[in-house]
Amino acid sequence: MLTLHGFPFSNYHNIVKHALMQKGVPFDEHIVYPNTPEMLAVNPTGKAPAMTTEKGTQLSESSVLLEYLEDAYPEHSLFPEDVEVRGRVRQLMKVSELYLELAARRLLPAVLGNIDFPQATLDEVKSVLERGAHSLTALANFGPYLVGSELTLADIYLRYALAIPKMVGPAKLDWNVMEVVPGLADWDAMMASTDIAQKIDADQKANATEFMAFISQPK
Template sequence: MLTLYGFDVSNYFNMIKLALAIKGIDYKTVILYPNQSAEYLSKSPMGKVPALETEDGILTETNVILEYLDEAYPDKPLYPGNTFEKAKIRELVKMAELYLELPARRCHSEAFFGQKVDELTKKEVKRALYKGIEGLARCAQFNPYLAGEQLTAADIVFLYSADLAAAVAKKLFAIDLLEMAPGAKQLLSQLNQREDVIKIADDRKLANVAFQKYLASHS
């Protein structure tokens, strides 16, 4: 059986949880936070989460894990289509991560944890989010999903990237980021109504209590 390492507050961990739920794959979870212990570094070379233990070894990096799951468990594909169509899904995955999730992450400390971020960083993040959502709008179909009529890995990454990016944009810059990509707000709403997504959101709320205690004890 697969073993998933991580914790329910992590958006990357939740991307894998949703992929596993969509595909109906059985797995067990080991709850832990990113750390630099020798034991965990032997599993995750950078000490990050998630990490997925398979019968052949351990994989890290969310996009790698998503692609592995799709090849190892081909039912209900997350990268459907021909070679080009699969590549377009990978392109959308990278765009959502590189141009929405990662720029917004630079301001998570102020948006979510009350720690100030310097003005230059915020200016850079605001510019990056504008460019990112505009680029995604040019690449995605939103018909109704990013790659067309079928839910794919791109939608999973979008769900757990755009929600946080939109929250950062609203709290720090007073802008409605998703309005800049017609169809994005509707897609996010549609995804959030899924039963598996609701279950993951509930798990996240419960786990956040323990996570806040962990942060306080390590501050």
């Protein structure tokens, strides 16, 4: 059986876990924390998540894992049939990663570690986040999913890519992505209401104490 390596507090881990559950692909969840010898043994970057496929190949990078799952398990596809719409799904995933998740992640130490950042960094992060929010507004149709009536990988990716912007925006930038993108709050509530999202959120909550203990250990 396929193994997903990572930890349930991780938003990137949860993107892949959600896709596996949505596709109905059986998997073992191997709880392992970043940059440990155990993680480095399955992923040279040391980051979560990683995957050992049924044939024993070790892969990493959440978007690569999603593409692999679509190739290896084409049934219950999370990509639309139409290649033009598929392109839009990939565009939304990339925008979510580059201009929302990664930008906001820069300020995670400001929230979790209460570390002060120079105003220039805060301004720079906010301007990238605004670019992401503007792009989302232009590209998503919320009908009710991001590209229409069917759930796609773009919805799954964005749900977890928003975790850190939702946290750091209001706390450090006086800015809230949920308020600036019309339709996003309703979409988010719809995404959170599914059995799969609720299971993932419950697993994340249950992992919080152990993860916080892991990151507060002296390295």
